[in-house]
Amino acid sequence: MKWDLDELVAKHDVPGAQVAVLADGEIQDEAAGVLSLRTRVEATTDSVFKIGSITKIWTATLIRQLVDDGALDLDRPVRDYLPGFRLGDAAATESLTARHLLTHTGGIDGNHFTDTGRNDDAIGKFVATLAEAEHPFPPDTVFSYSNSGYVVLGRLVEVLRDKPFHDVLRERLVVPLGLRTAATDAYEAILHRVAVGHTRTGGEVVPVKEWAVSYCAAPSGSHLAISARDLLEFVRPHLTDRALAALREPQVDSVPDFGGGVIGWGLGWMLYRDGVVGHTGVAKGQKAFLRVVPSAGVAVAVLTNSTGGEPLAHEIFGAVLRDLARVETAPLPVPPPDPGGIDAGRMCGTYRSTLYDITLTSEQGRAFLTYRARNDIARSFLGGAESRVEVVRLNDDSVITAEPKSGVHQVLSLVGSDGHGRARFLHNGAAACRIA
Numbered sequence: 001m002k003w004d005l006d007e008l009v010a011k012h013d014v015p016g017a018q019v020a021v022l023a024d025g026e027i028q029d030e031a032a033g034v035l036s037l038r039t040r041v042e043a044t045t046d047s048v049f050k051i052g053s054i055t056k057i058w059t060a061t062l063i064r065q066l067v068d069d070g071a072l073d074l075d076r077p078v079r080d081y082l083p084g085f086r087l088g089d090a091a092a093t094e095s096l097t098a099r100h101l102l103t104h105t106g107g108i109d110g111n112h113f114t115d116t117g118r119n120d121d122a123i124g125k126f127v128a129t130l131a132e133a134e135h136p137f138p139p140d141t142v143f144s145y146s147n148s149g150y151v152v153l154g155r156l157v158e159v160l161r162d163k164p165f166h167d168v169l170r171e172r173l174v175v176p177l178g179l180r181t182a183a184t185d186a187y188e189a190i191l192h193r194v195a196v197g198h199t200r201t202g203g204e205v206v207p208v209k210e211w212a213v214s215y216c217a218a219p220s221g222s223h224l225a226i227s228a229r230d231l232l233e234f235v236r237p238h239l240t241d242r243a244l245a246a247l248r249e250p251q252v253d254s255v256p257d258f259g260g261g262v263i264g265w266g267l268g269w270m271l272y273r274d275g276v277v278g279h280t281g282v283a284k285g286q287k288a289f290l291r292v293v294p295s296a297g298v299a300v301a302v303l304t305n306s307t308g309g310e311p312l313a314h315e316i317f318g319a320v321l322r323d324l325a326r327v328e329t330a331p332l333p334v335p336p337p338d339p340g341g342i343d344a345g346r347m348c349g350t351y352r353s354t355l356y357d358i359t360l361t362s363e364q365g366r367a368f369l370t371y372r373a374r375n376d377i378a379r380s381f382l383g384g385a386e387s388r389v390e391v392v393r394l395n396d397d398s399v400i401t402a403e404p405k406s407g408v409h410q411v412l413s414l415v416g417s418d419g420h421g422r423a424r425f426l427h428n429g430a431a432a433c434r435i436a
Contacts, residue, residue, distance in 0.1 A: 005032040016043035020228035036196040049303035052281025053221035060268025089135035107137035110146040126216035144431040147220035154219025195305040197285020208285035256427040259411030289313040296325035339392040351432035
């Protein structure tokens with residue numbers, strides 16, 4: 001298990017990184033690079049990095065505690081616990097459960113962005129806005145990754161514990177586990193050596209100008225920051241506690257390929273091949289990666305302050321999991337050398353998400369995805385009203401971007417059937433439904 005983290009940071013043009021490895025009950029950690037290219041403050045092992053959607057495992061753990069206390073049944077409708085809870089679809093309001101939310105099968109749009117402030121009522125206010133939001137699919141229709149669904153779980157935590165989410169997070173997990181570096185919001189983060197996110201603009205890596213989106217997204221992954229060592233201290237009881245181990249049991253046996261090697265889903269946990277579980281997180285210019293092999297008692301956390309951190313993390317996982325757990329990591333996806341043409345009859349068409357209308361076309365042997373913004377937020381993401389990217393055939397059911405972004409190629413799957421021989425969904429983790 002050998003690598004040079006300073007060398008990897010330079011190789012992948014990542015400003016700073018932390019790595020922690022749990023094996024044989026002991027945690028070893030290291031850091032390299034800087035926390036910000038503006039301040040040049042050195043990254044250390046007690047610095048804190050944003051962990052993005054890895055927070056979803058923390059939220060799932062709080063939900064599991066409610067189940068253990070007899071306060072929540074995962075298969076009862078959420079409306080039984082949240083007075084006045086309402087979705088844009090009346091039938092979904094009646095049937096949506098916490099299990100749906102934990103497994104991203106509830107049909108709640110994953111990109112419902114509404115700023116409801118940064119006070120303790122932000123999560124409750126956000127959940128109330130779902131009554132007027134699009135509800136793309138009925139529960140149990142399709143796996144579709146949903147940040148908004150985890151905000152609803154955070155609201156369940158607040159209502160059933162009668163405290164703000166960040167207070168429950170601290171009282172139920174941070175303090176009992178003795179996590180000295182955990183910061184549940186920006187006010188706590190500034191008390192630590194804190195990493196600033198970076199993105200690539202015009203060929204140059206530059207610091208981002210925002211810390212996080214509205215606090216309402218905290219249960220899904222917008223605010224929690226921590227060191228890699230303390231992240232593994234959170235993971236440690238998940239390896240030995242039977243109730244927590246149940247969160248890793250498969251709930252969704254298969255998911256469409258979207259390039260991350262995920263083959264299924266538990267209650268909060270992503271499931272990979274060979275018994276590996278984990279999660280990946282993205283948060284305002286930072287990327288965090290967690291992989292765990294429960295059968296070997298091995299866990300690895302890689303935290304980076306760059307949108308381009310995935311290739312670095314992949315090299316670390318390859319070395320650690322091979323040497324300590326005898327597990328080979330799947331390679332990062334790349335276009336095949338001779339991809340051939342896409343199945344235009346089944347794949348081509350226009351697919352709608354809340355943010356975009358996405359059109360897949362085949363033109364003179366080449367294929368393109370055109371993203372057209374449906375709202376101002378989408379336009380800000382695209383940098384305009386429209387964006388076009390070339391894709392090639394990866395296999396019979398998926399395409400892959402011809403050029404990498406942030407060091408990796410994006411995979412999108414074409415799944416389901418519209419009853420006319422055409423794919424029903426364009427899937428990149430979240431599902432967009434065919435409209436033409």
